[in-house]
Amino acid sequence: MLELNDINVYYGKIHAVKNISLKIKKGELVALLGANGAGKTTTLRTISGMLRAKSGSIIFDGQDINKIEAHKIVAMGLAHCPEGRQVFSRLSVLENLKIGAFLRKDHKKIEKDLELVYSLFPVLAERKNQSAGTLSGGEQQMLAIGRSLMSNPSLLLFDEPSLGLAPIIIEKIFEVIKELKNEGKTILLVEQNAYNALAIADRGYVLETGNIKLSGEAGDLLANDEVKKAYLGG
Template identity: 60%
Template structure:
């Protein structure tokens, strides 16, 4: 579904990505783990068109998307749920969700997508007319994921969805991620909680200072000594 080859990105004199290669097949959950500053967020921002590659290629379903603008990438079926939630605080829950569907032309079908989001996150149905800025951190994260789903993505990019959440909310978010995947959405997941990410993922990549240092099945990475020492607290 997504193929990244020799992808490099620099900000001025700083190289954030240094020739990375990744493959994501349809129906997978693939996680990308690594320390802060390793280049994980830059990878997602480059896939979604927010950052332009310096070199290399990004192909989605065989089509080169490295030079497309973000709205066009969304129209082709990729949606990005950014780090830090970034909801529109002075808009209601419903208005935020509607913004997630801004590229869609089938407006008559939005009602079923609102309901889909409310099925995943019933609390948002109760808060639908509340301003997003007044929601709790967990509710804002649910809204950010729901907003990303409103474009009906085939590939969902999730950047640190459990960051700052209480443990019970973190577990809920991971359950929802698995449900979304089981309904046919492919997921590329960046997650600070490497153990949880590898527990639900099919495959994983380890990134260190702009390089992919390890890759393999999630099960193999869970038992890799370097991963256990560096990212699993063992």
């Protein structure tokens, strides 16, 4: 479904992502792990067209999307739920969700997806007319996830959905991500919370200073001594 072949990304002179290749099959949940500054967010931003890879190819559904504009990539069925939530705080909860469906014209199906998001996160239904800036951090993360579902994507990129949240909310967020996978969505999950991510993932990649250091089945990575030492606290 998604294939990165030897991509290189630069911020000015800084070589942030070096020759990364990774593959996600349809229906898979893949975790992308690594410390701060390892290149995880850069990789996601390159996939969704916010940044351009200087070399290499990004194949999504059989098409190279490296030169395609971000909004067209969304139209192809790829949704990117960005780091730090980035909800539109002056827009209402409902407006935030509706702008997630910006490119869609199938109004009946949009209403149905809206109900689906509300059933995943009932609190959003209660607060639909409130401006998003008044929500708590956890509720904003729920809104960000809900918003990314509104484009009815086949592939979802999640960037640190657990960042800065209380443990009980983190649990809920991971539960929902697992549920989305069970419903057949393909997911690339970027996390610093390696243990939780690997617990629900099929496979994982570990990034270190722009390189892929390790990759494998989630269970193997969980048992790997190096991963344990670096990311799982011994």
